[in-house]
Structure formats: structure tokens, C-alpha cells
Amino acid sequence: xxxTTTQSIVFCLVVSCQAIDxxxxxxxxxxxxxxxxALSTSLTKDLxxxxxxxGRVMMPRPDMCHTSSLQTPRDxxxxxxxxxxxxxxxxxxLLRAWNDPLVLLSSEAPTLPHPSxxxxxxxxxxxxxxxxxxGEGLDVLVNKMGPSSKYISLMPFSGGDLRQDKNSRLINxxxxxxxxxxxxxxxxxxxKVLRCRATKNRPETC
Amino acid sequence: xxxxxxxxxxxxLILPVVAQxxxxxxxxxxxxxxxxxxxxxxxxxxxxxxxxGGLPTTYSLFYQKENSKTIYECPDYRTAGxxxxxxxxxxxxxxxxxxxxxxxxxxxxxxxxxxxDVDVAxxxxxxxxxxxxxxxxxxxxxxxxxxxxxxxxKADTRSGWITLIYEIRVKLEEDEEWEEHLAxxxxxxxxxxxxxxGVYMVQVRCKPDHGFWSEWSPTSSVKVPDYISxxxxxxxxxxxxxAFIFFILSWIIIMNKNSVRHCLLPPVPGxxxxxxDKHLLKNxxxxxxxxxxxxxxxxxxxxxYEDLLVEYLEVSINEEEELILEGKDIQVVGCLKSxxxxxxxxxxxxxxxxTLLMEKCGGMDSKEESSYEEPEVQQxxxxxxxxxxxxxxxxxxxxxxxxxxxxxxxxxxxxIHGPSVNQRQGTLELPRQDTVPDKLSPKxxxxxxxxxxxxxxxxxxxxxxxxxxxxxxxxxxxxSDYNIASLKQQSExxxxxxxxxxxxxxxxxxxxxxxxxxxxxxxxxxxxxxxxEYSKVNGVNKDNVLLLQxxxxxxxxxxxxxxxxxxGVLEQSCPKQQQGKTDTHGFAATQLQxxxxxxxxxxxxxxxxxxxx
Numbered sequence: 001x002x003x004t005t006t007q008s009i010v011f012c013l014v015v016s017c018q019a020i021d022x023x024x025x026x027x028x029x030x031x032x033x034x035x036x037x038a039l040s041t042s043l044t045k046d047l048x049x050x051x052x053x054x055g056r057v058m059m060p061r062p063d064m065c066h067t068s069s070l071q072t073p074r075d076x077x078x079x080x081x082x083x084x085x086x087x088x089x090x091x092x093x094l095l096r097a098w099n100d101p102l103v104l105l106s107s108e109a110p111t112l113p114h115p116s117x118x119x120x121x122x123x124x125x126x127x128x129x130x131x132x133x134x135g136e137g138l139d140v141l142v143n144k145m146g147p148s149s150k151y152i153s154l155m156p157f158s159g160g161d162l163r164q165d166k167n168s169r170l171i172n173x174x175x176x177x178x179x180x181x182x183x184x185x186x187x188x189x190x191x192k193v194l195r196c197r198a199t200k201n202r203p204e205t206c
Numbered sequence: 207x208x209x210x211x212x213x214x215x216x217x218x219l220i221l222p223v224v225a226q227x228x229x230x231x232x233x234x235x236x237x238x239x240x241x242x243x244x245x246x247x248x249x250x251x252x253x254x255x256x257x258x259g260g261l262p263t264t265y266s267l268f269y270q271k272e273n274s275k276t277i278y279e280c281p282d283y284r285t286a287g288x289x290x291x292x293x294x295x296x297x298x299x300x301x302x303x304x305x306x307x308x309x310x311x312x313x314x315x316x317x318x319x320x321x322x323d324v325d326v327a328x329x330x331x332x333x334x335x336x337x338x339x340x341x342x343x344x345x346x347x348x349x350x351x352x353x354x355x356x357x358x359x360k361a362d363t364r365s366g367w368i369t370l371i372y373e374i375r376v377k378l379e380e381d382e383e384w385e386e387h388l389a390x391x392x393x394x395x396x397x398x399x400x401x402x403x404g405v406y407m408v409q410v411r412c413k414p415d416h417g418f419w420s421e422w423s424p425t426s427s428v429k430v431p432d433y434i435s436x437x438x439x440x441x442x443x444x445x446x447x448x449a450f451i452f453f454i455l456s457w458i459i460i461m462n463k464n465s466v467r468h469c470l471l472p473p474v475p476g477x478x479x480x481x482x483d484k485h486l487l488k489n490x491x492x493x494x495x496x497x498x499x500x501x502x503x504x505x506x507x508x509x510x511y512e513d514l515l516v517e518y519l520e521v522s523i524n525e526e527e528e529l530i531l532e533g534k535d536i537q538v539v540g541c542l543k544s545x546x547x548x549x550x551x552x553x554x555x556x557x558x559x560x561t562l563l564m565e566k567c568g569g570m571d572s573k574e575e576s577s578y579e580e581p582e583v584q585q586x587x588x589x590x591x592x593x594x595x596x597x598x599x600x601x602x603x604x605x606x607x608x609x610x611x612x613x614x615x616x617x618x619x620x621x622i623h624g625p626s627v628n629q630r631q632g633t634l635e636l637p638r639q640d641t642v643p644d645k646l647s648p649k650x651x652x653x654x655x656x657x658x659x660x661x662x663x664x665x666x667x668x669x670x671x672x673x674x675x676x677x678x679x680x681x682x683x684x685x686s687d688y689n690i691a692s693l694k695q696q697s698e699x700x701x702x703x704x705x706x707x708x709x710x711x712x713x714x715x716x717x718x719x720x721x722x723x724x725x726x727x728x729x730x731x732x733x734x735x736x737x738x739e740y741s742k743v744n745g746v747n748k749d750n751v752l753l754l755q756x757x758x759x760x761x762x763x764x765x766x767x768x769x770x771x772x773x774g775v776l777e778q779s780c781p782k783q784q785q786g787k788t789d790t791h792g793f794a795a796t797q798l799q800x801x802x803x804x805x806x807x808x809x810x811x812x813x814x815x816x817x818x819x
Contacts, residue, residue: 076365
């Protein structure tokens with residue numbers, strides 16, 4: 001550990017890198033999570049425009065999302081009572097849980113029986129980029145926080161692949177996107193709460 | 207028929223009353239229209255009622271949360287108004303899917319609406335921002351507006367639970383279009399470049415990061431005080447300065463109006479012909495114009511010979527030399543050994559060259575010599591440049607002394623006719639030269655020489671008229687100083703003492719008058735027209751005699767100058783020969799080629815000279 005720490009310090013000094021302070025890191029994280037959710041909302045609207053009539057009935061319930069097992073605050077009081085470490089842990093857990101499904105969605109999107117599947121495909125790719133960037137940023141962030149912030153709940157994705165028939169594929173795709181939309185909203189909210197809590201010297205933004 | 211209508215009328219009145227009871231139906235299906243949460247802590251749902259079926263209908267809302275199967279009814283139907291359901295904090299969960307339905311119930315039945323899925327996270331629409339204030343502040347560039355506001359009361363932005371972004375819009379009171387600006391998360395905004403004295407109206411609204419825009423706040427207005435912007439004041443200053451410069455320049459130009467006009471529009475030079483009157487042109491009578499010209503200035507009577515840059519032959523002979531010549535047999539006509547060796551050549555043509563004279567002093571007729579001598583002898587007498595006498599003699603003596611002929615002598619001979627001396631006036635007294643014609647005759651013969659005329663031209667580079675002039679002077683100077691002196695007395699301004707032919711008197715004597723620059727107008731009682739000092743050649747008669755023209759009218763009558771001039775202008779045309787006139791006037795004429803052509807001016811045109819040999 002000492003060696004690695006020393007090495008990292010030396011490395012930083014050599015390349016004259018500059019450590020970004022916590023506030024700035026939080027700000028960047030919050031901006032990325034905001035963008036992430038915005039994309040997911042846009043995707044959901046695109047999918048809604050061409051949804052089979054019976055799809056809503058056949059749509060799995062939201063509690064069928066693979067991340068529903070994670071206990072998250074349900075209202076404001078609960079959310080504000082969560083510690084910072086937990087908040088960051090929740091955010092990172094959720095983010096990590098969507099790495100694999102996004103890969104699946106990205107591979108399925110081009111062949112999706114949808115008129116604007118190219119658009120969807122591009123947005124999915126963009127989603128992945130933001131997700132990865134946010135994950136890396138949060139990893140840097142937790143290094144500045146306590147060690148307990150690094151706890152991550154694993155939520156394996158067992159979706160495998162979407163069904164073969166056209167409607168099922170579309171419905172499942174839509175279902176996955178709806179799960180992601182919610183989870184990205186959570187991440188965004190947690191990080192913004194975290195941002196305001198961590199930057200007590202900037203009351204004008206919080 | 208009347209019966210039927212009356213029955214129908216009664217039925218139409220009764221039936222509705224009766225049927226009212228029969229029209230009751232279960233209520234129509236209500237419909238949930240919208241659910242909104244202002245702060246992500248509570249939310250409200252509204253529905254619209256369907257047909258109520260004619261009976262009092264009640265509406266109830268039921269909801270089911272995502273993970274439980276418990277169906278709850280709306281806790282609050284009133285807070286949010288009619289057909290609404292308000293979910294308070296306790297009943298509100300986020301990131302939880304609500305399944306809501308509305309049931310309409312009346313006495314006959316009920317009807318359930320289509321289920322409506324709601325997640326509080328996606329239905330956030332805050333209230334309008336509060337406490338919107340606008341003030342006018344000043345800085346160095348002028349006044350500006352400062353907007354400030356606060357988030358809606360219930361939105362908890364401090365904890366970061368809800369993040370709001372704001373938008374403002376502003377316009378002048380009289381404008382129709384608003385000007386919108388995004389303000390981000392800040393709670394104040396500055397507006398610059400205001401209209402002086404205008405009234406501005408502003409509004410603010412907000413939106414959560416992932417929600418809906420709020421309503422616009424109530425309008426706040428403010429009046430901007432009058433001011434002059436810095437930019438405008440600079441323009442005003444520049445305008446004043448430019449106007450000032452402009453006035454100064456225009457004043458200068460007006461003061462120097464004439465010189466400016468002269469510079470920009472240079473005056474057109476007028477005609478510089480003496481005696482030319484522009485106004486006569488307006489009369490459209492060219493005759494008047496030309497007459498005016500001729501009358502006044504053309505030909506010019508008094509010429510400053512120096513101005514003409516004409517080299518005149520100046521021949522001067524001393525008395526001693528003349529005496530010497532008497533005793534010699536030098537036959538050169540007009541051989542004038544005039545000069546003392548000390549004479550310089552200035553002002554004298556080549557004709558005066560000493561060597562030339564010496565050369566040609568050989569082979570002269572005795573006549574010439576004798577005639578040459580005579581002027582000396584007869585100094586006191588009036589000289590007669592008597593062309594008629596000469597003519598007589600010359601006519602009879604066509605012999606050519608072909609020998610060497612002095613070109614200058616020919617000039618002299620031809621010009622002899624020019625000057626006249628008025629015996630009575632004593633303007634010039636020249637010795638009588640009876641033999642002069644004899645002398646002249648060989649000269650006239652010399653005209654036959656082919657190159658004679660050319661040499662004439664070469665020698666002195668003068669037209670005959672000019673030569674005449676020169677030789678006149680030479681002749682005059684030939685004589686004694688007395689004569690010259692007398693001449694000089696007479697001449698007023700002409701330094702060279704030229705004379706001009708005034709007239710020919712009865713005795714065929716040329717009346718000379720010394721020329722003066724200032725003399726103009728008719729001379730001595732006789733009107734002299736154009737070409738007075740020259741003798742115009744009228745023509746050549748059969749005997750190759752040069753017929754000189756004079757102003758005919760002058761000799762015969764005393765007509766006006768104009769007439770004479772006219773006739774002078776209308777004179778000869780080539781190749782008229784006016785022998786008659788010549789005979790009348792008795793002018794001597796030198797022998798000339800028959801084919802000689804005379805120009806209208808009476809001068810000999812050598813271009814048509816045909817050599818006789």
C-alpha cells in the first residue's frame with residue numbers, strides 16, 4: 001500500500017496532475033447523472049410512440065426490475081436521512097447493476113422492430129458512454145470519502161436475451177428501459193442531494 | 207289534423223317529465239386527467255366526470271401501490287378542489303408506481319375509469335417563483351435592471367431534494383413580444399441596454415431538473431429613468447463638431463467664392479482676335495463679323511516689326527562708299543557695299559553679307575551703276591520710286607543680264623515699288639533715280655532665272671511682301687543720313703524707320719509714310735485697306751510684267767475703306783490677269799512668269815512657277 005501510494009503521489013507530481021476537489025467532483029458527477037436520466041427519458045418516449053396496444057397489459061410490473069431488491073429511500077425524509085456513504089454506495093450499486101443490461105440493449109437495439117431503431121441505438125450507445133464515465137467518476141469520488149462508501153450491492157442481471165417474437169422483444173425492451181429510467185432518476189437524485197450536502201459553502205445553488 | 211298536432215304538443219311536454227325518471231343510467235366513465243406534484247412530496251390527481259346518468263353521482267378514487275395489493279382510497283377530496291384527490295406527504299411515495307382509478311357511482315350503478323399509472327418522480331411541476339423583484343441599478347455604462355426572486359415556498363432546493371432551473375422574460379410595456387432568457391439555477395438576473403425612460407415588465411418561472419415548467423409569475427414592472435448613454439453622447443458630440451467644421455468650411459468657401467469658382471470652373475477663354483466681336487455672331491451675319499474684323503484690325507496696320515521676328519534686310523551705305531562706287535565699274539545692281547567692315551552681321555540677312563555683295567558686284571550694267579550713283583547725287587531731291595518709269599524702261603529692256611544676279615537685288619527691285627515718298631510732305635526725300643528702272647530691268651530679267659524666286663525665298667526667307675519691306679528700309683537707308691534722319695523724325699515709334707505706301711500720286715510717285723506702331727486707321731486722308739504697305743500683285747500681263755494692284759478706289763475715287771477692302775478681298779483669282787488695271791494705274795510690273803498664279807491676297811504664289819528654261 002505504501003509503495004502504491006508513494007508511487008501514485010510521485011506519478012501525480014511528475015505529470016503535474018492536479019487533484020480535483022470534492023465539490024468539483026460532485027458537480028461533474030451530478031451533471032453526468034442528469035444527462036443519463038435525460039437520455040433514458042427520451043428513449044422511453046421514443047418507445048412509447050410505437051407500442052403495441054396490448055403491451056401495457058402485458059408489461060411486467062415494475063417490481064420485476066432486477067434492481068428492485070435494492071432498498072432505496074421512498075420519500076424525501078427517508079432520502080435525507082441516508083448517510084452520504086450510503087447514498088454514494090446506492091448510486092454506485094445501481095450504476096454497476098446496469099452495465100450488463102445496457103450491453104444487451106445496445107446489441108438488441110439495431111434489430112428492434114421499431115421505426116426509429118437507429119435513433120434508439122445511438123442513444124443507447126450514448127447512455128453507455130455516460131454510464132461508464134459516471135462510474136469512473138464515482139470511483140474517484142469514493143476514494144476521497146470513507147472506505148465504507150465503497151460498498152456495492154450486486155444485482156446480477158439474468159435477462160439473458162429478449163424473447164424471439166417481435167412483440168415480446170419490444171415489450172421486454174420497453175420494460176428494461178422503464179427500469180433504467182427509474183434507476184437513473186434515483187442515481188441523479190442521490191447525487192444531487194449529495195452535492196448539496198457536500199457543498200455547504202454554496203448556498204446559492206442548493 | 208288539429209287534433210294530431212295538439213296531441214303531439216301535449217306529449218312533447220309531458221314526456222320529458224315522465225321520461226326523466228326513465229332516463230337514469232349509471233354514470234358515465236370518469237377519466238383521470240392529470241396528476242401533479244409540486245415538490246416531490248405530495249401530489250394531486252384530477253379527473254373529469256362523465257355523464258352522470260341523470261342522478262347524483264359520486265366519485266371516488268382508489269389507488270394501489272406497486273408492491274402491495276392493498277387498494278386505498280383517496281385520503282383527501284377537498285384540498286385540491288372538485289374532482290380531485292390530494293395525496294399528502296404520508297401517502298406519497300416516490301419511485302413507486304401508483305395505479306389509480308376513479309369510480310363514478312350513482313343510484314343506478316357505477317363506472318370505473320381507466321387505470322392511470324403514476325410515478326411521483328415524473329410528475330413534478332413546481333409552483334411559480336415567489337417574491338419577484340426588479341430594481342434599476344446604475345453602473346458606469348448606464349442603468350440596468352436587476353431581477354431577483356425566490357423559489358416556490360414548498361420546493362426544497364436547499365437539501366438538493368429538488369433542483370430548479372429558472373427562466374425570465376422581459377418586455378417593454380408597449381411591446382408585444384417577450385424576450386426570454388434562461389437563468390439556470392441562479393436566483394437573480396441582470397438586464398442591460400435599456401431604453402431610456404421606458405417601462406419594463408418581467409416574469410419568472412421555474413422547472414425541476416426532470417419535470418414540467420411552472421406557470422409564469424405575476425408581472426413586475428419598473429420604469430427606467432431618463433438618461434443619455436455614453437455611446438449616444440459621443441455621437442452627439444461628434445455631430446456637433448462635424449456641424450461646426452462644416453459651417454466653418456462653408457463660410458470660407460463663400461468668402462472665396464470667386465476663386466473657388468475660378469478653380470473649379472475655369473473660365474472659357476474668349477476669342478483673342480482683335481476686333482472680333484462675339485455679339486455680332488448673335489446676329490447671324492457673318493459679314494458683319496468679318497467686316498468688323500477687317501475694319502478694325504485686319505490687316506494689322508501698325509506692326510511692331512520686332513514682334514514679327516522677321517529678319518529684315520538692313521542695308522546701310524556710307525557716303526564714302528557711295529562715292530567710291532561711283533567711280534567704279536561695278537555693275538551689280540543694288541550691289542550695296544553698305545557696310546563698314548566693322549559692321550556686325552546682326553539683324554541683317556545673308557543678303558547683306560559682305561562677300562556676297564562682293565561676288566555679285568561684278569557684271570553689272572553700267573546703268574545700274576549709274577543709277578546706283580544717283581541717289582547720292584540727288585539727295586536733296588525727292589526720290590521717285592517711280593515704278594511707272596521703271597516699268598517703261600523695263601518693258602523695253604527685256605535683256606537679261608544673266609550673269610550673276612543678286613537675289614537681294616531682285617528683292618530690292620521688287621520692293622522698290624513699295625515705299626513712296628511724298629514730295630510735298632517731305633516725309634522722305636530720296637534722290638531721284640531715273641535710272642533706277644534701268645537698274646531694275648536687268649533685275650527683272652533676272653526673274654527668268656529658274657531659281658530666282660527660290661533664291662529669293664532662300665536668301666532672305668521672306669515672302670515678297672516681307673522683302674519689300676526690308677528693301678524699302680534698305681533703300682531708305684541707302685540715302686544720305688539726312689534722309690534717314692528725316693525719316694526718323696517722321697517715324698514716331700518704329701525704330702527701323704519703315705515706311706508704308708500711302709498712295710501713288712499723279713506723277714506715279716509712291717507716296718510713302720513712315721510707319722508707326724500706333725498709327726491705325728486711315729492714313730493721311732486716304733483710306734488704306736488691307737495690304738497697304740505691300741503692293742499686291744494683280745497679275746502678270748502678256749509681257750511678263752508683274753501687275754501690281756493698288757486699291758483702285760483709292761486712286762480713282764474716295765470711297766469708303768470698306769468698299770476698298772471688299773474689293774481687295776474679292777481680288778484676283780488665279781490666274782486672272784488684270785492688265786487693264788495695271789495700265790490704268792501705270793504700275794510698273796516686274797517681269798514674271800506668265801503662269802504665275804496670284805493668290806487672293808495679291809502675293810505671288812511661287813508654287814506655280816514654271817521655269818522658262
